[in-house]
């Protein structure tokens with residue numbers, strides 16, 4: 001019951017904050033959309049010039065890639081920025097005083113944000129499809145589980161960076177490098193044997209097969225789906241382990257309230 | 260409020276050593292012990308770096324102590340963490356404690372919410388607190404738009420709104436003007452009495468501590484050097500501090516004669532009168548003082564016991580402690 005009140009409080013805070021920072025939220029979406037337009041029209045011009053069909057299917061891949069990337073980035077940055085910001089604005093220690101435990105405050109925050117991010121990413125997805133005129137297969141029952149499996153890796157990275165921020169404080173530069181590394185993970189063809197062990201890669205490939213090739217979840221090779229799940233879970237576990245190690249170090253060195 | 264007889268807070272041999280990259284060691288808290296009874300309002304005093312904040316954060320589990328034990332309402336904190344936090348709330352030093360982008364009311368609802376309180380059920384009490392702290396007309400204003408004093412009051416309200424039996428306030432009056440600080444301490448005092456809460460308050464503002472607390476724990480260099488009721492401390496120091504007014508200028512050699520026996524001697528002399536301030540090391544030294552004055556041929560016009568205040572007592576205790584430490588270092 002107490003947990004329910006904690007969840008309600010976190011949800012209400014996030015929605016309030018989102019309204020207060022509406023400009024930031026919207027401008028983040030618009031800038032991602034503009035980057036997408038650049039990529040799309042660039043590719044289109046290239047395809048026209050080379051008069052080949054080599055890029056067929058790439059548009060779909062780009063849309064799926066951007067869709068997964070925005071979700072991953074929003075999830076990852078939302079989580080680690082949250083920790084960095086809370087430490088800087090001096091509310092982190094108050095969150096640590098929750099009798100539910102900080103991990104629940106964090107989990108609820110993550111869940112609420114995930115729902116909001118999905119809504120934003122779907123709006124973005126429709127914008128991309130409208131812009132390109134390529135309408136993809138939106139099989140929610142197949143996509144939703146794959147999406148969750150895929151972003152697990154991003155949340156793992158978010159926890160790891162958030163943890164490092166507790167101890168090392170100034171890690172903004174590093175934070176952005178990881179953001180770009182995600183693009184790498186999405187661009188690398190996941191059929192390369194080792195690429196499937198990167199975060200996002202495998203899941204992104206599976207989502208592509210659903211959205212662009214019209215496959216259903218159960219038509220996908222079970223081994224691939226399980227690999228994606230195992231990889232995502234492994235990254236999340238590593239991220240959580242890094243986070244708790246850092247948290248312990250921060251408590252031992254008295255760093256929770258510092259910035 | 261739940262009733263707990265026994266002990267609200269027990270700190271036993273608490274110790275925190277910070278290690279700076281292996282080499283330097285800072286003994287921020289050096290094996291302190293104390294107990295606080297339910298309903299007590301205790302002041303935690305000490306010069307900068309004495310270890311007050313570290314002590315509070317160790318109690319709250321925000322800093323992991325090197326060793327020692329803390330119990331809240333008879334329950335061991337380490338083994339009941341984090342559930343035990345439902346019994347405590349805190350305003351922490353130096354940090355904002357609030358979301359500046361949310362209103363006073365939104366902050367109250369959020370922080371009580373993550374504390375596990377249903378907001379609807381406690382609305383009346385929140386309103387009561389907001390009213391008491393004079394924030395009613397700022398209820399829906401974003402915190403960043405409030406003055407420093409109002410922000411500080413909001414932080415205190417957010418802590419009190421959790422309705423915990425134990426409240427920690429680390430420097431709640433920092434940066435407040437005289438009036439706001441006065442208002443805050445009056446409100447705190449009333450609330451502590453009305454609601455029978457146990458409060459641990461750290462402050463450099465002695466007026467606040469003297470006014471709100473019944474007991475003080477004084478720390479220097481990570482140790483407790485005094486733990487006593489303010490009344491008793493006042494009594495201790497009251498009997499020993501005197502102020503005398505003598506007729507005419509100070510007699511020859513009087514100052515030197517007095518200085519040999521009485522610490523804290525101050526002599527101010529004008530052609531018409533002389534004012535002498537001193538402390539008696541022992542109660543019976545008053546006779547020696549009288550003898551010295553008579554021998555010097557002084558005429559006493561006025562003699563009064565100086566009313567000590569907490570600030571003087573605090574300075575005196577800290578000074579003595581420093582002297583002791585210096586002496587103990589010289590073999």
Ligand SMILES: Nc1ncnc2c1ncn2[C@@H]1O[C@H](COP(=O)(O)OP(=O)(O)OP(=O)(O)O)[C@@H](O)[C@H]1O
Nearest residue numbers: 253254255277285287306307308309310311312313
């Ligand atoms: N995170 C930390 N790492 C290393 N040393 C620390 C840390 N926090 C505090 N200290 C040291 O521990 C000692 C006690 O600090 P603390 O903040 O507890 O003092 P305080 O009594 O609250 O002082 P103030 O009145 O200035 O608030 C100081 O010497 C301080 O430098």
Ligand SMILES: [Mg+2]
Nearest residue numbers: 311312313352
């Ligand atoms: Mg302090």
